[in-house]
Amino acid sequence: MAGRTYYAPTGGLPPQTDLITDRAVFTEAYAVIPRREFSDIVASYLPFWDKTRCWVIARPLSGFAETFSQYVMEVQPGGGSDQPEPDADAEGVLFVVEGEITVTVDGAAHRLTPGGYAFLPPASGWTLRNDSTAAARFHWVRKAYEYVEGIDVPDPIFANENDIAPTPMPDTDGKWATTRFVDPSDLRHDMHVTIVTFKPGGIIPFPETHVMEHGLYVLEGQAVYRLNQDWVEVQAGDYMWLRAFCPQACYSGGPGDFRYLLYKDVNRHAKLGGF
Numbered sequence: 001m002a003g004r005t006y007y008a009p010t011g012g013l014p015p016q017t018d019l020i021t022d023r024a025v026f027t028e029a030y031a032v033i034p035r036r037e038f039s040d041i042v043a044s045y046l047p048f049w050d051k052t053r054c055w056v057i058a059r060p061l062s063g064f065a066e067t068f069s070q071y072v073m074e075v076q077p078g079g080g081s082d083q084p085e086p087d088a089d090a091e092g093v094l095f096v097v098e099g100e101i102t103v104t105v106d107g108a109a110h111r112l113t114p115g116g117y118a119f120l121p122p123a124s125g126w127t128l129r130n131d132s133t134a135a136a137r138f139h140w141v142r143k144a145y146e147y148v149e150g151i152d153v154p155d156p157i158f159a160n161e162n163d164i165a166p167t168p169m170p171d172t173d174g175k176w177a178t179t180r181f182v183d184p185s186d187l188r189h190d191m192h193v194t195i196v197t198f199k200p201g202g203i204i205p206f207p208e209t210h211v212m213e214h215g216l217y218v219l220e221g222q223a224v225y226r227l228n229q230d231w232v233e234v235q236a237g238d239y240m241w242l243r244a245f246c247p248q249a250c251y252s253g254g255p256g257d258f259r260y261l262l263y264k265d266v267n268r269h270a271k272l273g274g275f
């Protein structure tokens with residue numbers, strides 16, 4: 001799996017000479033945030049985080065019952081947090097796209113580099129530092145954990161995608177594969193963050209239409225993505241936010257692999273009545 005690349009935004013502003021034409025879209029069913037929208041203008045600073053800024057790229061919006069938020073975090077050398085997560089019920093997944101971070105849980109320090117993944121259960125008391133000499137950039141997906149009586153809360157997980165063999169989708173000749181950090185049938189988990197890889201020519205050959213929400217951050221490559229009734233061109237660094245039931249399909253564009261980080265809510269009953 002050598003040679004993977006991970007697009008990481010670095011902020012700044014498009015030059016004043018740029019045309020405004022862009023691929024940004026916001027509809028009831030989906031949003032597309034092109035990579036150049038990760039500008040200084042929309043960066044935020046978070047309470048109890050040092051030398052850190054972030055781009056909030058997804059959050060629950062309305063009575064449509066969205067489940068998750070997603071940030072791209074940028075932590076400068078010496079920065080980090082001893083109280084990163086304010087919500088005791090929030091579980092988190094971190095995925096590193098640039099630099100190095102050290103995440104500590106239960107007294108054990110874990111160094112994560114590009115391709116590095118961490119699952120952090122609610123109330124785990126994790127902390128994070130960038131002890132390196134360069135900026136670190138990583139995704140942080142947050143969700144309120146849905147406790148089930150009789151089912152344990154999952155343990156922390158630390159992994160790197162480069163150590164995991166992707167699982168090919170059946171009958172695709174290996175052109176569509178998913179790298180999983182969690183066993184899909186493990187009912188302790190109510191969300192999955194995976195990496196979806198399409199070889200050139202790989203496609204989703206039908207408009208998947210399902211109740212799960214998605215956040216898709218394009219790590220590498222380019223494609224034409226079907227979102228609801230629209231075809232949208234996407235490239236490394238772009239983000240797609242999909243509400244429940246938004247039909248989705250794609251043609252990967254080559255010449256290299258098209259890969260994205262995918263959030264999905266799973267393994268829980270649909271709530272009946274209210275949100």
Ligand SMILES: NC(=O)N[C@H](N)C(=O)O
Nearest residue numbers: 196208212214248262264
């Ligand atoms: N857009 C996607 O990649 N969707 C996945 N196939 C999924 O829902 O698992």
